[in-house]
Amino acid sequence: MANRQVGNYRSSRAKGASVPMPRQSRQGRFALLGKLMVAVLGLGLTAVAMIGIRQAVMTVNSQKIEAVLIEGPLQRVDENNIKAAVNRFVSTSLVAIDLDLLKQELEAEPWIHEVSIRREWPDTLILAIEEEVAIARWGDNQLLNPEGEIFEPADISEQMQLPLLSGPAQSESAVMEQYQQFNQLLYPLGVRIRDLNRNSRGALTLTLTNGVIVKLGRDDVIERMRRLVVFLQSGFRDQVTALQTIDLRYRNGLAIEPRKADLNETAANPEETDTGSLVAL
Numbered sequence: 001m002a003n004r005q006v007g008n009y010r011s012s013r014a015k016g017a018s019v020p021m022p023r024q025s026r027q028g029r030f031a032l033l034g035k036l037m038v039a040v041l042g043l044g045l046t047a048v049a050m051i052g053i054r055q056a057v058m059t060v061n062s063q064k065i066e067a068v069l070i071e072g073p074l075q076r077v078d079e080n081n082i083k084a085a086v087n088r089f090v091s092t093s094l095v096a097i098d099l100d101l102l103k104q105e106l107e108a109e110p111w112i113h114e115v116s117i118r119r120e121w122p123d124t125l126i127l128a129i130e131e132e133v134a135i136a137r138w139g140d141n142q143l144l145n146p147e148g149e150i151f152e153p154a155d156i157s158e159q160m161q162l163p164l165l166s167g168p169a170q171s172e173s174a175v176m177e178q179y180q181q182f183n184q185l186l187y188p189l190g191v192r193i194r195d196l197n198r199n200s201r202g203a204l205t206l207t208l209t210n211g212v213i214v215k216l217g218r219d220d221v222i223e224r225m226r227r228l229v230v231f232l233q234s235g236f237r238d239q240v241t242a243l244q245t246i247d248l249r250y251r252n253g254l255a256i257e258p259r260k261a262d263l264n265e266t267a268a269n270p271e272e273t274d275t276g277s278l279v280a281l
Contacts, residue, residue, distance in 0.1 A: 065090045065097065066123035076111040076131050076153075085109075086125070097125070110153040113145065136163045136179065138172055148176030167198035178204065178221065185225050189232055210241050217249040224248040 068086050070079070085105050089097050099117045106115045106127070116128045132151050134143040142152045143159055150172055167175045179196050186193065195207040202218040216224050227248055232240065240246075247255040 064123065065125050067125070069124060069126045071126060071128040072130070074129065074131065077109060077129060078111075081109055082106065082127070082129075086127075090125075095119075110151045134159050134162060136165045136176065138165055144172055144176050146176070146180075148173030163193050164195045166196075168200055171198055174198070181222060182206065182225055185222075185229050189229065191232065208240075212240055212243050213245045215245065215247045215249055227254060 068083075068090070070082065086102070088105075089102050097119075099119075103115050103117055106112055106129070111132050112129055113132045114130045118126050118128075120126055132143070132145050134156075135146050136144045137156065137159060138144045138150055141156060142150050143156060143162070144150060144165060163179065165172070165175045165179055175196060175198050178198075179193065182193060182196070192209040193206050194209045194211075197205050199205075204216040204218065204221055206214045206216065208214065214228060225248075228246065231246070231254060242258055243256050244259045245255075245257040247257070
């Protein structure tokens with residue numbers, strides 16, 4: 001069977017003749033116009049949104065601090081000093097305030113141990129203040145907290161009843177630690193420490209509230225304090241007020257020295273009186 005050609009696909013137009021384009025439908029023109037309107041509307045909404053965000057940021061950044069709240073009771077800290085410090089910062093906004101710098105300035109107050117600061121929108125600054133706790137005196141005008149850190153209030157007249165700890169520079173933390181260890185051993189016996197001194201060689205000497213001086217030395221001081229506890233528990237506690245010194249710098253015992261006033265009262269000739277006794281434990 002012969003092949004049959006369907007239709008004529010060769011152009012019969014003369015060279016240079018124009019080709020008429022099909023007319024765009026009305027539906028297509030409306031679709032294009034709709035897309036243009038959506039694009040314009042989108043740009044407008046974006047611009048409005050950008051303006052709104054910028055305005056919101058400006059509002060947040062300019063929000064002033066209207067209230068400052070202090071959490072926790074204050075016993076030693078002067079609230080006026082806190083207000084004075086905060087007032088130097090409240091002129092800035094709640095967002096722009098330098099919390100680290102404010103914290104540093106507040107913690108420079110002697111009776112403030114630590115401060116945590118937080119913002120509360122829209123206009124409040126909250127200060128959580130932890131006050132220092134004085135455990136002992138250090139030197140003439142300084143105090144020690146439980147960590148053995150020095151702080152120096154303007155007036156320590158109310159703390160003069162605290163124990164006096166002393167020692168070389170930079171030894172305050174170690175002396176405080178030893179004081180607390182000794183206190184734990186003596187407290188159940190009702191015995192209190194008035195003074196504790198550490199000399200340049202590291203040797204320790206403490207004075208009890210009844211005036212008895214206890215020489216510990218620098219080695220095995222906890223073991224020596226346990227020896228003192230055994231001595232006091234052995235029936236000597238009621239007689240310890242008659243002693244001037246208890247010397248624990250012995251391997252298996254201690255030496256006791258009566259008060260000089262007692263010696264003068266009981267001895268016709270003080271030179272013939274035994275001024276010390278060695279007690280083996």
